[in-house]
Amino acid sequence: MAVAEAYINTGSLTNLDGDTNGIPPNTTTGAGKYAESLVVDEGVITATMKATGVASCVQGKIVRLTPVAPAQASDPIKWTCYSDASCKPSTCGDSS
Numbered sequence: 001m002a003v004a005e006a007y008i009n010t011g012s013l014t015n016l017d018g019d020t021n022g023i024p025p026n027t028t029t030g031a032g033k034y035a036e037s038l039v040v041d042e043g044v045i046t047a048t049m050k051a052t053g054v055a056s057c058v059q060g061k062i063v064r065l066t067p068v069a070p071a072q073a074s075d076p077i078k079w080t081c082y083s084d085a086s087c088k089p090s091t092c093g094d095s096s
Contacts, residue, residue, distance in 0.1 A: 003043045003067055004077050013043035013067055034058075043067045049085070057087035 006021040007013060018026030018040045031038040037048045045065040049058045064082040081092035 003040060003045065007043065007067065007069070007077055008073075011073065013069055016043040017041055036060075055087065058085040061085035063088070063092065 002023045003013075003016055006016045006023055010016070010021060015021065016023060018024065023040050026037070026039040028037045028039070030036070031047070034049060034054050035047045036050045037046075039046050039048075044067070047063045049061050049063070051060045061084050062082075063085070066080045066082070068078045068080060070077060081089070083092045
């Protein structure tokens, strides 16, 4: 939600990085129960999964959510998803 709010406030996805524009700082280790790291760069959110303690099909894999700016400022941001994990939602594609 922070990326979408920052986009509304700035009108741009440029410089929407961890620890800027109200976006929480990047976490490079121990990001959560299943994620090792969580990084925001130019609005793109990338989670790297842990190497242990998670399903083998996601160990060390990434999930990337990329914002797509709307045609009109009043429209919501749309998101594309990419993951190199073998077990992922069908809406999460195979290309970065």
